[in-house]
Amino acid sequence: MAPLVQVENLEKRFGDVCALDRVSFEIEAGEWIAIMGPSGSGKTSLINILGGLDQPTGGRVVVDGQEIGHLAERELTRYRSDKIGFVFQQFHLVPYLTAVENVMLAQYFHSITDEKEAVEALKRVGLGDRLNHVPAQLSGGEQQRVAIARALINHPKLILADEPTGNLDEANEAVILELLRELHSSGHTILVVTHSQVIGNLADRRVELEHGHLARIHVSSVGKELR
Amino acid sequence: MAPTRSMFLRILWKLLGASRGRLGLALVALASGAAVCSALLNVNLDAEKKLTQEFRTLGANVVVAPPNTGADAALTDAAVMDRIAALHAPQIIAATPFLYVAANSGTQPVILAGTWFDQAAKMNSWWKVEGSWVTSADDRSDCMAGRAAARQLGLALGSRVELRSGGHNISLKVAGIVTTGAAEDSQIFTGLGVAQNLAGLPGKVSLVQISVSGTTLEIEAVTSRLAVALTGLDVRPVRQIAAAEGSILGRIRGLIFWTIALILVLSMLGVLASMAALAMERSRDVGLMKALGGSVPRIMRLFLAEAGALGVLGGTIGFFAGALLARWIGGRVFGVAVSPRLEVFPVTIALTVAVALAGALPLRLLGRVRPAEILRGSE
Numbered sequence: 001m002a003p004l005v006q007v008e009n010l011e012k013r014f015g016d017v018c019a020l021d022r023v024s025f026e027i028e029a030g031e032w033i034a035i036m037g038p039s040g041s042g043k044t045s046l047i048n049i050l051g052g053l054d055q056p057t058g059g060r061v062v063v064d065g066q067e068i069g070h071l072a073e074r075e076l077t078r079y080r081s082d083k084i085g086f087v088f089q090q091f092h093l094v095p096y097l098t099a100v101e102n103v104m105l106a107q108y109f110h111s112i113t114d115e116k117e118a119v120e121a122l123k124r125v126g127l128g129d130r131l132n133h134v135p136a137q138l139s140g141g142e143q144q145r146v147a148i149a150r151a152l153i154n155h156p157k158l159i160l161a162d163e164p165t166g167n168l169d170e171a172n173e174a175v176i177l178e179l180l181r182e183l184h185s186s187g188h189t190i191l192v193v194t195h196s197q198v199i200g201n202l203a204d205r206r207v208e209l210e211h212g213h214l215a216r217i218h219v220s221s222v223g224k225e226l227r
Numbered sequence: 228m229a230p231t232r233s234m235f236l237r238i239l240w241k242l243l244g245a246s247r248g249r250l251g252l253a254l255v256a257l258a259s260g261a262a263v264c265s266a267l268l269n270v271n272l273d274a275e276k277k278l279t280q281e282f283r284t285l286g287a288n289v290v291v292a293p294p295n296t297g298a299d300a301a302l303t304d305a306a307v308m309d310r311i312a313a314l315h316a317p318q319i320i321a322a323t324p325f326l327y328v329a330a331n332s333g334t335q336p337v338i339l340a341g342t343w344f345d346q347a348a349k350m351n352s353w354w355k356v357e358g359s360w361v362t363s364a365d366d367r368s369d370c371m372a373g374r375a376a377a378r379q380l381g382l383a384l385g386s387r388v389e390l391r392s393g394g395h396n397i398s399l400k401v402a403g404i405v406t407t408g409a410a411e412d413s414q415i416f417t418g419l420g421v422a423q424n425l426a427g428l429p430g431k432v433s434l435v436q437i438s439v440s441g442t443t444l445e446i447e448a449v450t451s452r453l454a455v456a457l458t459g460l461d462v463r464p465v466r467q468i469a470a471a472e473g474s475i476l477g478r479i480r481g482l483i484f485w486t487i488a489l490i491l492v493l494s495m496l497g498v499l500a501s502m503a504a505l506a507m508e509r510s511r512d513v514g515l516m517k518a519l520g521g522s523v524p525r526i527m528r529l530f531l532a533e534a535g536a537l538g539v540l541g542g543t544i545g546f547f548a549g550a551l552l553a554r555w556i557g558g559r560v561f562g563v564a565v566s567p568r569l570e571v572f573p574v575t576i577a578l579t580v581a582v583a584l585a586g587a588l589p590l591r592l593l594g595r596v597r598p599a600e601i602l603r604g605s606e
Contacts, residue, residue, distance in 0.1 A: 080518065082520070086518055092515045094515065101241070105238070105519060
């Protein structure tokens, strides 16, 4: 069975600066991958390309059988809507919409809205009693849980989480990690960009980037360095 | 309601409540512009009617006379008045017969103008009259004297004037002295019957002056009807008056049109300023919506609907405020309140929505926001 994500010799240049230099790896369906590395190592460029928010200058990226490197803007929009669930470090909820409306917003841009399903998604992340609260009335951890519910609502092929616990205290970090663990065990494919060794250790594999190069891949379960 | 449409309206409602300050400013700009437009449109529609009514106090604009054969002064039958009345044309404000008779007062020659006083008063309310108008249509004991004729004959208010023509004599009391600055100043005005008897021309008139209200086109239409009904007589519009009226109305229309255009541009600038600030606020939301799979047209539809809703609200408020303003303007300018016209409502709404959408141009630039921007911060 083909991997869910295939990254082959991926390159991203901004003028003379090479953000990603011939990066190659694969992600199997149901895997939890942690992308790690210092600032400027190319993590954001990688997640932007995988999420269809940016396009590579070289190489190939195939997600769920679809090569996304040269898609037109309209096809990229459809790709993001159909296949990707984003979780951001800054939560990025729409401030004037309630928790349930923020989840429904993703449904709205995907196909049709179903408030019952959105409510169920929020209940699954433990926010059944915060449905009609706007983001300003929610704690950071609660906002991130709304973002996770929103990421899951359209049943994406790939969940991309960019430092999902970066703005949270320890207690809330634990809640979010537990949610990610649950998602993983229920078969979701997750790619997390993180500086956190804790999250890195929870992932099936750790992809480490340095100056745009793929430095190494750790397989957590056996602790074996592949490269 | 389909769930997607319901969500659209839900987001739209939240958008309208989200930036009340900036949207409030845009709404004030739109409502103010709409109020002035609504007022001017109402005034424009009413002004024509009011002005033509005003013009009709300035004298006749159509004259009916027998064709000039070059012989003695041509006369026609007074029955022409019945034929004019039979037209039942509501645009005819007044029709006044005149019989001009050469007479003498003592040794002084004078022109006698026999008329229906009530119609003449209605048509020529601008005449300056010392004393009073003779109120009865065909008064047989009073007359009115033109200022120059009164001076020439030594007449004063209440004095009597002896008139003679073709062997007939009559003595009349001067009820009013008329100043027009024109030929009327040299004439003596009597009832039509008095002039006919004095001249021995019963049932005859020299001409009929008619005051017709309406636009130039309406006046022309009535003139044509008169020409058909009064075969054998010349029906002539007084071109200078009709042209002057048309010119004034045209200028007023032009003034109102350009004022409305200017007001709309100013409103749009007000909206533009608010929307530019709003676009800055909304760029993060748009980036997020795009990241979530929102297409540019779908996102823009939300923001344009927001601007459109603002336009409808501003237009509605403006229409009612404008109706009040029009009443006030009407009172000040015409002395009569201008009644609001319902047909102005959709025009005001359409103009305000167009201005709101044009003013929302900065929001359209949000389509260029790159969603990748909002993912920054992880490295």
